[in-house]
Amino acid sequence: MGRQSDARDRLIRSAGDLWHSRSYADVGVSEICEHAEVQKGSFYHFFASKRDLALAVIDDGWQRVGVGEIARIMTGPLPPLERLLTLMDRGIEVQMQLKEACGCTVGCSFGNLVVELGTVDEVLRERLARLFDDWAALIQHALDDAVDAGDLPQTDTGQTARAILAYIQGLGVVIKARDDPQAVADLGPMVLRLAGADPAAVARAAAGVTRTAAAV
């Protein structure tokens, strides 16, 4: 009953894009409304507050990026170590697309929110912490597969997964400082060192990715 509108989705999309390319504090509710072509009153019909919108943006983003793309890569058909390399490659690729679209290097939208709001808004921080846990769990999935396949020695894969997530987040910070995703493209494959792969396994994974790329 009553009419239905996609204004809510437009607001989430606009806020996500604007916050990602600038910062949470720098983009106000009014600007988000303008960008989404929604009036202020409508905004507060859908969301109780700016923070409430942020929660929706986080959920929506993780659904698309995490549950969608990252999970597909980390649990996909590729050999496990190649999945990690694919993840890093894909990350750089996305960052380059975003730079093309936004005019600057934006880093990880989730990491950005953690850094900007982690100490300021406890609710957002906790939501993002859970998201990071989910992310690490996806990485751990690939690591477990790698151990099972004999590509990795027996280790604490949970710990290693958290280290890899940290490395990914750090790459986001560093490319943002340089304003150049390409500058760290060579740092992506080093994730295999962090995973604990021996040189032979690294070479095997690298060859596999090259083969896959050549096939495409």
Add this chain to the structure above:
Amino acid sequence: MGRQSDARDRLIRSAGDLWHSRSYADVGVSEICEHAEVQKGSFYHFFASKRDLALAVIDDGWQRVGVGEIARIMTGPLPPLERLLTLMDRGIEVQMQLKEACGCTVGCSFGNLVVELGTVDEVLRERLARLFDDWAALIQHALDDAVDAGDLPQTDTGQTARAILAYIQGLGVVIKARDDPQAVADLGPMVLRLAGADPAAVARAAAGVTRTAAAV
């Protein structure tokens, strides 16, 4: 001629502390003035703008932390790989002290500014990018020493140094999300994997650090 005051230093110190524990946007000029017990008029006697203060905060901070502490560790008398372990240990230690003081986990002050302002203020971004270069150079110094000492195989130490810096920054993000520096204390030593050290060298470095700690 005229009188001299330490108000400028108090402002830099206050701004650095407040921004580190909250965020650049969340802490305004007025609050910084209150905290430093300086009037607004005096603020704009010393600094042309909020951003100008930020530049001074960055310079001051890097002088103390980077040129002071990090350089001392990375070029110090310890075996090179142990220097890396010391750096990570010291980082966690500082974060725990800061958590005690601020009530929350704050991460890296420089990384925080990169993330919050990197796409918003080009001048600050460039300053921070140079700072990261300096930081990586200090790490590279230790890596070069490690290669010379035979603790590390021949590699591109510049590349590896940038990877390690990224890892450090990522740890900053992750602990901020968790609000718990201790939660990643076990991730610090994994920096040696990233450095490319073989298990034997890792064991040697770990034993060295333990011995040093026991000696103290």
Add this chain to the structure above:
DNA sequence: GATATAGTAGACCGGTCGGTCAAGAAGGAG
């Protein structure tokens, strides 16, 4: 002691922030 300079004091400014509100339009259900 005169004077120029460094620093202090704090009222004030336009603009923007997140958020509110009252009124009304669109549209499915009865």
Add this chain to the structure above:
DNA sequence: CTCCTTCTTGACCGACCGGTCTACTATATC
């Protein structure tokens, strides 16, 4: 058609933002 709900519109609010300005005080130098 009526009614109720969903959604829209845009003026409006107090608070706070970064920054300005003028008058004033302290102090080193001559």
